[in-house]
Amino acid sequence: MNQNYYDYVYVAICNLKLFSGKQLNLLKDLGLVLNHREFIECIMNDYDFNYVLSKTTIPNIKRTIDSINSIRENIRRILDYADIICEDTSEKEIFLISTESDEYPFHWKLISGMPNVFFCIGKKSILKKCNTNGAVAIVGSRYPSQYSKDVTREFTAEITNKDVVVVSGMALGIDGIAHATTLQNNKSTIAVVPGGCDVVYPHQNYDLYQRIIEDGLVISELIPGTQIIKQYFPSRNRLIAGLSDCCMIMEAGASSGTLHTASFAANQGKNVYVLPNTIYSTNSLGGLALIRDGAKILLNTNEVIDDIAKNVYERLSLYPELLDDFVEAEEQKNEEYYSPVTHNLREYNSKKIPEIKSKLNISPELVTNEEFKIIIKDILTGKSKCMDELIRLLPINLGKLSIILTEMEISGEIYSDGENYCSL
């Protein structure tokens, strides 16, 4: 029988909850089988595991023996189910990739706990690109601040210029922006989704999903058609962390799911970069806590690119066979690696502030609009305030304030979400 067909049978068995990856690992450790395909082959050919297994002294071995017995009993049902999955996937143009496929991510082979088989839609060649060009996970809050959105756009564009694959979760907010920016630059992106890979979640990202399956790749370890359950989210995050060479956290609240991705990445020995933000932004406190716990601070993309380059270089020198398809692409890429760190800190007229403040106290009517702008920018830096609060803080009437605020917004000095104003 076709070897690929064994993959489907394995998926069917796992999905019917008759067998698990852990139990397969046990068999592997005992030296009984090499991989899941061999296991299925043994089952199909009625190889008797029970004799060997019953001799071992591993605790709870009984459960594995029971599992194998029940697989034997239900073999008809399993094969039928495998046929259904097989038909369904070929109809929807979904690929099934297993540890034995060429495309199986190299990263996952080095980490335990990654799925033996998974499904994907789109360009599967991108998986190989991860090995040769490197991949970065860009994740963050579903409801980011304007600042994080802007930085995500800027940094994603810079990183994708180096042809690095962007991995994210296709959620609202940062994830979506990362995917969209990458696609805009005609670069490769991978979305790891929490349901089946043909299930669009969240529905607001339907357009994005269509674009990703056109030019990128959507991955899921669950069989097609599986609906979203909240419990899948952390395990999805584990795959995102696993696929990438390093992880960029753009914004994370104190109890955000993004923190899972960070901790998976850290456990897998990957660098975690966190975009710094002010302590007044409550939706960034989780990210700031990561910095306290030793994550790296994301000041620009150079460090990240260096990091990825180092990873890719090590990988390729250890496993030169990965290079086969992509030698050319890699050569192009090696050029601009060590660009100098440039970071422009914003300047503003901090000297003038005390002077204007004293003027405000003595004769507020003499303060010009320009001077008000400097003061307002100072107040709003890092903190967001609504109009009523500003009126309370400053001796200014609403008409004048609204003119100043709108002018500042047009010139891009401050941002507004419609209610609160803030500056960067």
Place this chain on the structure above:
Amino acid sequence: MSRKQKVIRLYSGFADGVIGIKSEIEISHTSGLPNLDIIGLCDSSIRESRGRIKAALIASGYEMPRGQITVNITPAYMHKSGSAFDLAIAIGLLMVSNQISCKDGLEIYAEGELALDGKVKGTPGSAIRLSSICDNNQNLLVLFPSDEIDSAKCNTINGHAVTCLKEAIYILNSSLESNSYTINDTNSENIYESSGIDLSLLKGQEKTQRALLIAASGWHNLLLIGSPGAGKTLAGRILLSLLPPLTKEEIREVYSIINLCESPQTPLTATRPFRYIHQSITPNRLICSGSNLKPGEIILANRGILFADELCEFNTKILDLLREPMENRTLSMSKDGKTHVFSSNFIFIGATNPCKCGMYMEPGKKCSCSPSLRHRYLNKLSGPFLDRIDIFSELHMIDENALKESISSDNLSLSNEYREKVKDVWNICRERHKGHKEFFNSTVKEENLAELFRADKETIECAANLARINGYSARGINKLLRVGRTIADLNGDTDLDKSHLMEAQIFKNRMIKSTLN
């Protein structure tokens, strides 16, 4: 054998939608089997009047005429209902049977429901009915129930208010001079009472105070978004206190509708209507019931305020019903193949929480709603609906200092002061659009926009700039300019200016938009 027939004519009225129609009543009396027949597409409330009339005639000391009597209420092709024809029919019966007589050439208009003991009572819709004979001359003798004096006043009627059938007949026989019922200007101030809630109670909410003032000055629709308890409902009532009293013409318009729905004794008032609707309202109750054309809340809110609390809890279909009246300021209903146009020129105020738990706008992460929940919550407000709202303002819970000030504030006449300002702006607008019916900045028709938006090049450029940055539609720019015009009027400036647009921009819908994107 020829039969003797006698026919007499007199007048009464009925309401067709919101139009009063003067109706001629013909009564013929011939010998024959005693029978009283009332024809002319009457519903059962009119046909039942036979019993009331008979009893009232006897109670007042008269006789029910014998013989065959036919009462024809014209125009015969229109449906009529209500018990207001009783008095006219009773007087007609007495005349046709020669129990009373009156001067030749005198036309009689009578309306009112008869009680069994001969008392005359008012019925709903009197103001509309009497509008068919408003400003009548002395040749038409008008008799109406004393309950309906207010209706007569707002239609400027020369006539007599009567309390019972006997009194009506006494007036017919005597030649008393008619009294003139009308609203005089001093009167209109007397019947105006301020809503009693002062603007100063919104201390610390400067943006909303300003929004209310602009809304009142330009007759702009308004949406308030705020935390629970921040004063959204209060703000609605405060807006009422900012609106100048109704004019004479408006009093007639408003009262005739109120009178149609509520008891005839409802007093005449110059205070603008304030209608409060909440999420359990049905389409019939909101718009107008199609079967009997009973006006719904949006028609009752004409010339006043329609306040929708907890807007996001409303059924989306109900909200979309509001679109036509909010845009056209009228409502058309079809009944029996005839279209009735009601005027529904109100200021719409919506109030909503920013999210399900309501705490989204409070600092310190008090909100427990997920982004998708917030999206779903605010998504009930459709884009086209929000497009029709000119001014958006947010309310926050106020801190203790402002709270102290608002409670201990001694200036409780801020509303009165602001009302004068609003009055001035209205006068400016009225002057600008002399000869047009719609003069408010938000209601001026498209043909007259050139005058409204007169501005220099720089201002137009600024408007285009704002539109480009924020992605406004043509209607969006139009609304921005209209609000800007109102701000200019409030500041006393003749031409639209950049700074006005900048201020108008602050009141644009951005908070909801940023959530929904």
